[in-house]
Amino acid sequence: MKNFLALLAALGLGVLIILSLQNNTLFNEYGEDVTGRDSEEYGDREYGEENPASGPANIVTSIVADFRSFDTLGEITVLFVSSLGVALLLGGTKQKRLDLGFHPNFMLRIGSKALFGIILMTGVYVTIHGHLTPGGGFPGGAMIASSMLLLYLADDTFRAKIKGFKILESVAGSLYVLIGIAGLFFADYFLENFLNNGVVGDLLSAGIIPLIYVLIGLKVGSEISGVIDNFLTEEVV
Amino acid sequence: MSAILLIAVPLLAAFISILVKKVSPYLLLLVSLFALVYPFFMDMSDVIIGGFDSPIGINLVVNKFALTSLIAVNGLFFLVVAVNIAQYKKLSSILLVALAGLNGLLLTGDLFNLFVFIEISGIAAYLITTTNKKPLQTFNYLVAGTVGSSLYLLGLIILYNMSGTLNMADMATFVEGNGMYTLFPFLLMFIGLGVEAKLLPFNSWVKGILGHSNNLSGAMIASVYATAIALVFGKLLAGVFQIEGTLALIIALVLGITILAGEAMAYASTKAREILLYSSIAQAGIVILLFTVGLGAWATFFAIANGVSKFILFGVVNRLTEEVGSDEMDQLKGSFVNNKLIGVSFTVAALSILGLPLFFGFVVKMNSLIGFFEPDFVSNLPGGNFIFPIIILVASVIEGVYFVKLLTKLWYKDSDVKVNFTPLFKYVVVVLAVALIVFGLFQGEVEELVASLINPGGVFIWN
Amino acid sequence: MELSIEIFILATLAFGLMAYVIGRLHKQLGSIMTILGSLTIFGGIAYLGFTGGLTGETAYLTFTQFEISEFGLFFAIIVSFVFAMVSFFNPFFIKQYKYPALYSMLFMFSLAGAIGVFFSSNLLYLFFFFEFVVWTSLFLIPMGRSKKAASWYYGFSAAGSFMLLFAILMIYNANNGSFHISGIGSVTGTTQIIVFIFMSGAAFTKLGAFPLHIWLPKVLTNAPDPVSAVFSGGLEKLGAFVALLAIVNMGGIGFIIPSIDMYFGQMIIATLGALTIVFGTLMAIRQDDAKKLLAYSSMSNGGYILVGFSMLTSQGVAGGLYHIVAHAIASTAAFLAIAAVARVAGTTKMKELGGIIHKMPVTYMVYLIAIISMAGIPPMGGFISKWMIFQAVIDKGMIFIAIATVFGSIGSFLYVFRPLAALFLGQELPQFKKTVKEAPFFMLLPMIILSLLSVYTGVLPGVIIDFINKIFVDMQLNYNIVMNGFAIEGYTSGIEGVGPSLLNPLLIACVFGVGVFVAFLIFIVLKKSKKIDLMDTYTAGNFVYTEEHLHYSVDFYAPLERLYEKYIHIMKNFYKSLANKVREFGAFMKYFFFTNKPEITVFWIVALMVFLLWGDVL
Amino acid sequence: MLQFAAIILLMLGLYGLLTQRNVIKIIISLNILEIGLNLFIISVGYFEGGLAPIFTSETPANPNFVDPLPQALVLTAIVIGVGTTALGLALARKIYQKYGTLNLDEMGEN
Structure with missing residues (x-):
């Protein structure tokens, strides 16, 4: 009964929202183009152009890591603080692996290690090419972390060196902020792209953006790996 | 000097602090002191980030309102941290992030950026409340908070679809002509923020969090966070939202019920912490109400006065609870007989909340009420001119009765409760109580300060 | 200077x-x-x-x-x-x-x-000081017997002062943002009615008038003994002050009731004042605690002030003002006398006291004079004021109010006599024989001064009447009380002109003095009583062993009390149930919103959005 | 249509939050809600016939890109969602340690 009422309420609300949005003349279901929106200006360059206002060929990247880079800084902070929180909640002084209840055979161990390398490399590739192709630091970092997850799942004795992750996380984050502050001092604004933008479409272009994306990739990778480690270990009682 | 450092420095410190655990508490103290002092040296301007002008990039708005809020929130934050950090060293990094998040909330001029900072400070808040050792309550808080911020984001995206901008100032100009169509997204955003700001139907998390709070989490959530969220709410209500028609009706309803029910619930409680938490629900309602009807400047000071008082109240009660082992009023009775200094400060804070003369609360409450009766004042809410003052006054009466009950119990009963307060805590509490009195005495100066915040129309100077 | x-x-x-x-x-x-x-x-x-x-x-x-x-x-x-x-x-x-x-x-x-x-x-700062008095006096109360009285006091006081504040803000709004006190007189229309209601409410709470009186007996009973005197004689008068501002400035409010030629507002205040008198008297009669009894008498005297003011005639307002003086003096004296007794006896319950006169004759005299004044018997100050109020009421032809004031006076005889009989007179109880002694000189001094003033105000009203005339001029009221030598000759009111001669207190005092002297002579000459011990008696052929049943004060007015016993707690129960309603509402809301389930928040969000969109879409 | 599908997903999340009594299921509901939300955000930026907002050598002269801003926003929203989920799961583990169950009804008065 309660479930039914809840269903009714949720459905009713959904229908009402849809109706109200349809009635709303200002709300466009699909627009014609970006005219009239702020994002009009984001795509203001051409392929192969030299030294444009913002460098990346991938416009989304130019928003994430350049125009609205501040959001991204906040975003990695969210991830940072939640990984800290997970460590605070689950971590302890002495940790041991969670017993998964199976022992991997030789094939699984070796195979997963081989796969680990491939996934890691893909992650690194995606990260480095973030300003040219779909992808970037976040998916790249997640891929790096997933390669870690693979090792954790495939091998019941594996434990990564958490300390190393921590250093990586900290250094990457600090560098991000420092790059921002460097922008404040070397140029005029925080997080300003003070390097040469190069040619749209080149690997070595877009100034600090690839740099930031690599840092993000490292940070996201190490943070998610840390979270995974925390979930797959338990405190020694 | 650029306002951005208020966010960047705590973040940098947070990233570094996980490597140097030993010194991180000192780092935290240092940075929060920096954040307290820094606003005094800031210029009023729009701060551009990344070198892109405001609708394209993100900007920080530094106006008088932001400065006032920053000084108040960072000041409270510093005191809370200074008093408690010895006990909660593990949380240093998280508190640093929280500081960055709060400063970001108060400074940002971009609606989506605001969402990011809500999440940062929100997640930091969830983690601060895990020190209560009540994971289920924290989980409730997390669910409520996440749903709230999701609603905020949904509303924001619908607005973006209509207006094509995320910048607060641009949004405000867009909204001005299209009040009718923005009703629904505003409601979504209002509810989303309402969850954090403890407005009534959306605040079931409060009891679990503050009802079991400790020294750190109680003061942090009830004082620092409450002040910050209220001020952010005010920023949106005064600068972006257009309240009229059905939305105004609903908001009026929600606020009225929040205030009265909050006081009634506090009246019905017998536990000291519950009394305080329900009272802070009502106070939050009053602050948002003042912002909504258009008395922003005094609402700002209302929020600040309330934050200072709640710092003292929650700090003292939590310490007492820790020692006595229960926060039932009858168990705590007579606690102040042996702690007169703390008791006097507690009384000052309580009387200030009640709005009795000589204390800051009086100046604030009185001027807010006068605001309702200014001859040229027109409320944004239906019946705002006369009904809401009555609601506030009725609420004050109920509030007075239970606070007086609490105070007489704590002062006049005989008991042998002996609680040791750390000297630092004593100093801080006394200094804050003295500040409440000083601000209460020099109301002319306070009024000038407030007058500099408003223009004749009663809305903030936005730049 | x-x-x-x-x-x-x-x-x-x-x-x-x-x-x-x-x-x-x-x-x-x-x-x-x-x-x-x-x-x-x-x-x-x-x-x-x-x-x-x-x-x-x-x-x-x-x-x-x-x-x-x-x-x-x-x-x-x-x-x-x-x-x-x-x-x-x-x-x-x-x-x-x-x-x-x-x-x-x-x-x-x-x-x-x-x-x-x-x-x-400045009305705003008037409120500021008003609230200042509230919280400073608030913390005096719990130093006495009960801690609960403080929250009752605060609840009512806050309600009262916030009513005042609301009225002040309405005045501010109507007068184009001016807080000057003269603004009270210049509000008109609906605003005037609202201001009048709220200001009277504030006055009623401070004065402890019906139906906002509950706090008064509680506070006066439970506060420390000197503080009770301060409240009854001093701070209660803040209410009279506000009443003066409200009623005299704006009493002519509402429509005129033709049969008695009075405004509706006047009528309401007068009726409530009369109710205060009756209610206070009835409650005072049945109290066993001397302080509580005096508290209710305070309340009923506040009613006289209200009735006097509400008449809006020379004698009425003058009577009210005079009563403020007379009652301040008398009730302070009475409370101080009781305080002196309580200091040595440790209680104010009449049941537990008796025969104090043997040890404290001066205190007894002070109390006697005070109650004579409060009961409105010549030659004390209370007589003059009550007489003036009574005449003002009769002049207006308000028969029920007149009955109430007379009833209050007669009731006063009944109740003020009781502590006199039970506490001071009667058998000296054994437990007090050693401990009780007369109060030290510095306690007697203020009591004696007060007693002398009681007599002075009752015999020579000239100084105060002059002062009252000055007040009339100062407030730009068209009232006047004419003095002729020692007699209050008459009064002028705008319409009425010079009225009939009122009274000659000196003459009355002389007659009264002669009467007392004669009575005293008879008492001395024909003295035939002897002192006996409390237990020196028997009933139904047996000796009595429990002293209590012989005590004067047990069931003193039992037959009278039985008449209205059932109805006495009406107002108290009303406020108690109001407080309970608030508590129940709070508990209900707590149950409703704070049951610690994560879905509650979500449910309300969904409900609220459905509510909004329902109106929006359909 | 896409937007309405997203809203249905959102409502599904709300329905889950209303009815589920298991901590993990509540987190899943929360995730469904967030996915619905993310979908909605993306849909806001979509134009019929719009191109992916990446400059390549084959991009025409005046390209009609879809709105890139919502895509950037959704990236942020997703990461934030991940953070919250991680925290929620960690809390769930804590809750399990404390109460020995994940069902809210079996936890007693808490």
Whole structure:
């Protein structure tokens, strides 16, 4: 009964929202183009152009890591603080692996290690090419972390060196902020792209953006790996 | 000097602090002191980030309102941290992030950026409340908070679809002509923020969090966070939202019920912490109400006065609870007989909340009420001119009765409760109580300060 | 010599702080500071007030404005006098308090607040001082017997002062943003009605008038004994002050009721005043606690003030003002007398007391004079004021109000006699034979002064009547009371012209004095009674062993009480159930919103959005 | 249509939050809600016939890109969602340690 009422309420609300949005003349279901929106200006360059206002060929990247880079800084902070929180909640002084209840055979161990390398490399590739192709630091970092997850799942004795992750996380984050502050001092604004933008479409272009994306990739990778480690270990009682 | 450092420095410190655990508490103290002092040296301007002008990039708005809020929130934050950090060293990094998040909330001029900072400070808040050792309550808080911020984001995206901008100032100009169509997204955003700001139907998390709070989490959530969220709410209500028609009706309803029910619930409680938490629900309602009807400047000071008082109240009660082992009023009775200094400060804070003369609360409450009766004042809410003052006054009466009950119990009963307060805590509490009195005495100066915040129309100077 | 009133306020505050500092070092010295302080303040205000040397200029408290008005002066002198008299008791009671130094400080602070109220010409700061008095006196109360009285006091006081605030803000709104006190008279229309209702509400709460009286008996019973005297004689008069502002300025409100030629507003106030008299009297009759009894008598006397004011004629308003003086003096004296008894006997329950007169004859005399004045019997001050009020009511032809006032007077005979009989007279109880002795000189002094003043105001009303005339002029009222030698000759009111001759108190006093003398002679000459021991009796052939059943006060007015026993708690129950309703509402909301389930929030969000969109879409 | 599908997903999340009593299921509901939200955000930026907002050598002269801003926003929203989920799961583990169950009804008065 309660479930039914809840269903009714949720459905009713959904229908009402849809109706109200349809009635709303200002709300466009699909627009014609970006005219009239702020994002009009984001795509203001051409392929192969030299030294444009913002460098990346991938416009989304130019928003994430350049125009609205501040959001991204906040975003990695969210991830940072939640990984800290997970460590605070689950971590302890002495940790041991969670017993998964199976022992991997030789094939699984070796195979997963081989796969680990491939996934890691893909992650690194995606990260480095973030300003040219779909992808970037976040998916790249997640891929790096997933390669870690693979090792954790495939091998019941594996434990990564958490300390190393921590250093990586900290250094990457600090560098991000420092790059921002460097922008404040070397140029005029925080997080300003003070390097040469190069040619749209080149690997070595877009100034600090690839740099930031690599840092993000490292940070996201190490943070998610840390979270995974925390979930797959338990405190020694 | 650029306002951005208020966010960047705590973040940098947070990233570094996980490597140097030993010194991180000192780092935290240092940075929060920096954040307290820094606003005094800031210029009023729009701060551009990344070198892109405001609708394209993100900007920080530094106006008088932001400065006032920053000084108040960072000041409270510093005191809370200074008093408690010895006990909660593990949380240093998280508190640093929280500081960055709060400063970001108060400074940002971009609606989506605001969402990011809500999440940062929100997640930091969830983690601060895990020190209560009540994971289920924290989980409730997390669910409520996440749903709230999701609603905020949904509303924001619908607005973006209509207006094509995320910048607060641009949004405000867009909204001005299209009040009718923005009703629904505003409601979504209002509810989303309402969850954090403890407005009534959306605040079931409060009891679990503050009802079991400790020294750190109680003061942090009830004082620092409450002040910050209220001020952010005010920023949106005064600068972006257009309240009229059905939305105004609903908001009026929600606020009225929040205030009265909050006081009634506090009246019905017998536990000291519950009394305080329900009272802070009502106070939050009053602050948002003042912002909504258009008395922003005094609402700002209302929020600040309330934050200072709640710092003292929650700090003292939590310490007492820790020692006595229960926060039932009858168990705590007579606690102040042996702690007169703390008791006097507690009384000052309580009387200030009640709005009795000589204390800051009086100046604030009185001027807010006068605001309702200014001859040229027109409320944004239906019946705002006369009904809401009555609601506030009725609420004050109920509030007075239970606070007086609490105070007489704590002062006049005989008991042998002996609680040791750390000297630092004593100093801080006394200094804050003295500040409440000083601000209460020099109301002319306070009024000038407030007058500099408003223009004749009663809305903030936005730049 | 000229002095600004703010000097007095600041000096009072300074005395309070000094009393605190000294009180921390030595309890009694601190309380002696309160004597010095309040005497200085009273002396200064009275002297400068009569010589016209008070000014309202502000040099330090520049945020507010003061104006020296005759009625402010009137109240300030009375209240500071009451404080000065009561302060003599402080050194003897200071040891009983939990926080002696704080007591001395708050005692002075509430005096400062009261003076501020009377002289503020800025309504907002009038409220400021009003609230200041509330919270300073608030913390005096729980030093007495019960801690609960404080929250009752605060609840009602806050309700009262917030009503005042609302009225003030309405005035502010109507007068284009001016807080000047003259604005009270210039509001019109609906605003005027609202202002009138709320201001009267404030006056009623402070005065403890029906139906907002519940706090008064609780506080007066449970507060420390000197504080009860302060409340009854002094702070309660703040209510009278507000009543004066509200009723006399705006009493002519609403439509005119043709049959009695009075405004509706007047009618309501008069009726409620009469109810206050009746209710207070009925409640006083059945009390066993002497303080509680006096508390209800205080309440009923407040009713007289209201009835007097509501008449809006020369004698009515003058009677009300006179009653303020008379009652302040008498009730302070009565409370002090009871306090003196309580100090040595340790209780104020009549059941447990008796025969105190043998040890405390002077206190007995003081109490006797005080109750004679309160009951309105010549030759005391209460007689003159009650007489004037009574005549004013009769003049207006308000028969029911007149009956109520007469009933109140007769009721006073009944109840004030009871402590006299039960507490002072009768058999001397064995347990008090050794412990009880007459109060020390410094406690007797203020009591004797008060008694003498009671007689003085009852015999020679000239000074006060002159003062009242000055108030009429000052408030621009068209009233006048004409004095001819020692007699109150008549009055002029705008329409009525010179009325009939009123009364000659000196003559009455002389006649009364002769009567008393004759009675005394008879008593001396024909004295045939002898002293016997309490247990020297028997009933139904048996000796009596339980003293209690022989006590005067047990079921003193039992037959009378039985008549209305069932109805006495109506108002109290109303407020109790109101408080319970609030609590239930709170508990209900708590259950509804705070059951610790994560889905509650979501549910409300969904519900609210459906609610909004329902109206929006369909 | 896409937007309405997203809203249905959102409502599904709300329905889950209303009815589920298991901590993990509540987190899943929260995730569904967030996915619905993310979908909605993306849909706001979509134009019929719009191109992916990446400059390549084959991009025409005046390209009609879809709105890139919502895509950037959604990236942020997703990461934030991940953070919250991680925290929620960690809390769930804590809750399990404390109460020995994940069902809210079986936890007693808490």
